[in-house]
Amino acid sequence: MTEKLLVRVGQSQQEPVSWLIWSESDSQIIASGELEHSGLLGELTEKTSGRSTALLLPASSVQLKQVALPTKWNRKLERALPFMLEEQVASDIDDVFIAFGKPTTIDDKHFINIALCDLVWLQDWMSVLEDFDIEPAVVTPDALLLPSPDTDTLSAIELQEQWLFKGEHWHISAVESDWVGDYLSLVPESQITHYSPATSLDTTKQLIEKEAEYDLPLAIFAKGLNALPINLRQGPFAAKKKQPQWWRDWKAGVIAAGVALLAFVSVKSAQLVMLQNEADAYKAQAMSVYKQAFPNKVVRPHLLRKQIQNELDALSGGEQGGFLELTNHFVSIYAQVDDFDPETFRYDHKRNELRVRAKAKGFQIFSQVKSILEQRGVEVQQGALNNDGDYVIGEIRIRGAA
Structure with missing residues (x-):
């Protein structure tokens, strides 16, 4: 998919939710906005159609750690890692979700990059998205998508009265604007590369301004998705292999x-x-x-x-009768149209409407399908069509008598 929907949530479901649609092919913003709270996420449901969705978690709620290993990373170490971390986390290890990143080697020593967050907290956010029929392909902390910094440097950007920082060695942080001066006085890096105006940064460290690259934070994060360091959609949150929807x-x-x-x-x-x-x-x-x-x-x-x-x-005589009638109409096109592949079916029995999301080899195939269905006497509405590589993706709505 050439377009991506980024949804950045807060620590609580009452905090504002930022969103942005990014065109990968054109490297530009298509649309963006902010919702007052998570209860309005339904406004983004239609925007997920034909787009890959990424859920960005606040860096303040996700902890990154680089764990030293006795040997090269393997399945046995993966099972043993929670026990190795018990003394390093403040809460019960069973209440913590551990996501595994890439193994790495530093000075001939083996390490594994991991991300930790509260298990129930992440479950709640995933449930909220599921309630609004939003399924993210990617879940990752926001600050980790900042451009990779040089040696002895922090990458930084300001977002919602916080400064987000990304260090060289698997390190991110989110600091309230009032505490940034104290925070920077404690970090070892001597330079700050900032991607938003830094007039509010109270520090003696060298500031490297990237004014030519200033952009909305979520737009900068969208570019970072191309080299995703870790995806929290694993373990209990892994996307399930399932039959077509x-x-x-x-x-x-x-x-x-x-x-x-x-x-x-x-x-x-x-x-x-x-x-x-x-x-x-x-x-x-x-x-x-x-x-x-x-x-x-x-x-x-x-x-x-x-x-x-x-x-x-x-x-x-039941709710499925309308669906059966519309399905019979839709089945008729298979003998007449090639290179037309339905991906999802949704039926609204109140409206007696069948929504089919499909992909085809060209725009004219959708027109051909619409014409065939109209000849059968059903009302047909064709949604927006989008190019996705060699295919065209779009939606057709077939409506019977209400």
């Missing part, structure tokens, strides 16, 4: 559509002059699918057509 959401409806299709084939085949063995094969196939769709029902071969019809009649 449309299949998980509409499995029952798709099975019902399959049964309807097989029933249709069975009826038509009975009207045609066909060989008996072909008729028997269709009948056996219908029985097999019927058993999968309705495992608790007894199959009566001589009454199979009536059983299928009864199930479809019962299904059409």
Whole structure:
């Protein structure tokens, strides 16, 4: 995906949430803004469509550590690491989430870069995003995305009455503006490379101004995603390998559509002059699918057509009836259109609307699909289309009678 949505949250869900849409191909900001609190995250749900989402955590809530290892990093050390850290963290180690970064070697000694944060705190934030149907591909602390500093130098930027700093050796910090002078007097680095005006920095250290690179903090963070140092989407927060979203959401409806299709084939085949063995094969196939769709029902071969019809009649009276009708319309395009791949299906039964997010080889294919569906007498709305490499990604909405 060439566009990215960055969402930067605070320590609490009552704090402002900053967001920015970044075009990777054009290296420019498409849109940005700020929400008063996390309860308004629903305003960003539509903005995630066709874009990769990154959740940026406040540096003040994530601790980075470089842990010395007795040998080269391996699976056994990964399991043992929580016990190695017990005396180095103030809270119970079971309440801490540990994310693993890249192993490194310094002066022939082995180290592992890790990030730690409160487990429940991160779970709460991920739950909030899930409630608004926002699934970040990347979760990482904000200050870690600052440009990498030179030796004996800190990278710095001002954000929401704080200064964020990134050091050379796996070190980040977030300091309230009132305490920056005290903080800088204690750090060993002698130079500060700043990416926002530093008139408020009270320090005797050498200031290196990057005025030509001044930009919104989230825009600078977006550039840092290209060399992501660590992604907290691991362990209990790893993105689950799952079946396509449309299949998980509409499995029952798709099975019902399959049964309807097989029933249709069975009826038509009975009207045609066909060989008996072909008729028997269709009948056996219908029985097999019927058993999968309705495992608790007894199959009566001589009454199979009536059983299928009864199930479809019962299904059409419920919430899935509209979905079944719209799905049948949508299935019709597969025999007529090539290089058109649906990625997600969403059905709004109140509006009797099926939303299909798909990718195709060109813009004209979406127009062809729209034309075919309109010829079948359904209302079709086509959303925005975006280039994504060799493909075009967009959304089509199919609406039946409300």
